[in-house]
């Protein structure tokens with residue numbers, strides 16, 4: 001049914017899970033297939049990277065780094081500009097492939113490609129702005145500067161739910177910084193990665209920089225190989241907190257750098273002064289959009305006790321009318337979960353919630369059709385229930401009451417994750433309190449906007465068990481470079497800092 005899309009993106013019945021230079025192909029056995037989560041039908045097959053393939057690819061990334069780091073940054077930006085132009089031209093078919101492999105609705109599939117395009121635009125400008133500082137020296141006739149150098153070949157490990165946007169957050173910035181990239185996508189979404197890697201590889205070839213952008217498809221074994229590999233000075237890893245803990249430990253043991261983008265357990269606070277129309281619409285998208293499979297999905301709703309029942313009633317009415325179905329159908333707002341396992345995880349989280357005294361107001365069932373479709377669940381809960389502290393990667397929204405703002409903020413901050421947070425209020429003092437040092441403890445804090453759907457211009461990431469990494473906009477690029485402090489003496493005396501004397505006599 002979607003053969004044309006596969007053909008247009010250069011995908012065949014069997015595809016190589018290695019890319020980077022023309023003619024290099026994967027040799028892993030046996031070939032595997034991702035599943036279209038809306039139909040449970042297998043998608044075209046993929047041969048994963050073997051360990052030997054992996055070693056070859058990393059050696060290549062090391063060699064390509066030797067050349068790429070001396071290419072002027074604006075020239076690196078020009079390559080990225082061409083990648084962005086090509087992605088623009090291929091947006092519709094790439095977006096559809098994201099939809100087929102992840103189950104995201106069409107506009108979100110295309111939105112993911114748009115995010116890659118936005119990253120390219122951003123990085124082109126950045127390629128002329130990798131600025132350092134000039135610092136006043138305490139010594140006469142001395143000058144201090146801080147400059148930024150390319151870091152090396154970096155490893156990017158990505159999650160299934162943003163199968164290509166997260167690659168772009170990392171790889172596109174790293175490329176203008178002068179790094180080469182070895183990308184291991186989620187084994188659940190290899191085709192989207194192969195299609196993007198194929199496009200990028202041909203642009204790299206046309207521009208004489210093959211080997212800068214590399215792909216190795218594989219699972220945890222391959223990931224373990226990457227994180228222990230001293231040839232990769234930085235590992236940027238996106239996924240669950242459990243995965244991040246492991247990556248953080250292994251990379252730290254070899255004193256490498258890791259940039260971790262892990263799970264969230266994001267909350268929205270609705271205060272008495274909020275515009276409820278706005279809050280309900282924004283909460284619905286944040287809680288059920290992408291079928292609850294965003295790291296930024298709202299999983300907890302903390303509502304002032306005067307509004308609590310009304311908010312539940314209004315949201316329940318919205319939940320009952322949600323168009324759930326084939327994600328490529330333009331009328332659909334909710335597609336499937338990624339797998340049977342995800343459906344079971346949702347079911348057992350709801351069981352646990354009920355055992356802890358929560359009440360499922362609406363949803364939580366499975367559609368009687370092929371595909372991993374569930375009805376989003378709205379659950380009356382209390383903050384002390386252990387289940388509300390867990391990130392279940394499915395559309396479950398736990399609604400809780402609060403009496404005063406301090407209590408709401410304490411509930412919001414009372415989980416181990418710290419990714420995104422939001423408050424709906426028209427009271428300036430409440431908004432500022434939420435954004436103050438004693439307010440939200442998350443990496444992202446929004447006012448009158450839901451928890452999901454960040455723009456690329458800001459630094460994206462979270463605190464605490466979310467890992468502390470920052471990617472995409474602002475000065476996130478610094479994570480992909482080596483900071484160097486340089487002091488230049490243009491006098492004829494060697495004065496020492498801090499007034500230290502070390503006078504020697506010669507002869």
Ligand code: NAD
Nearest residue numbers: 158159160185186219223224239240243261262263264295
């Ligand atoms: P996951 O942790 O199962 O896998 C993520 C990636 O890590 C995959 O490529 C996987 O193969 C790899 N991996 C797993 N164990 C590894 C190991 N020991 N060594 C090296 N690599 C390993 O996550 P998922 O189910 O694909 O994605 C959902 C999770 O990702 C959620 O927790 C979500 O919140 C999180 N996420 C976070 C962000 C963010 O920016 N903070 C963005 C997207 C997703």
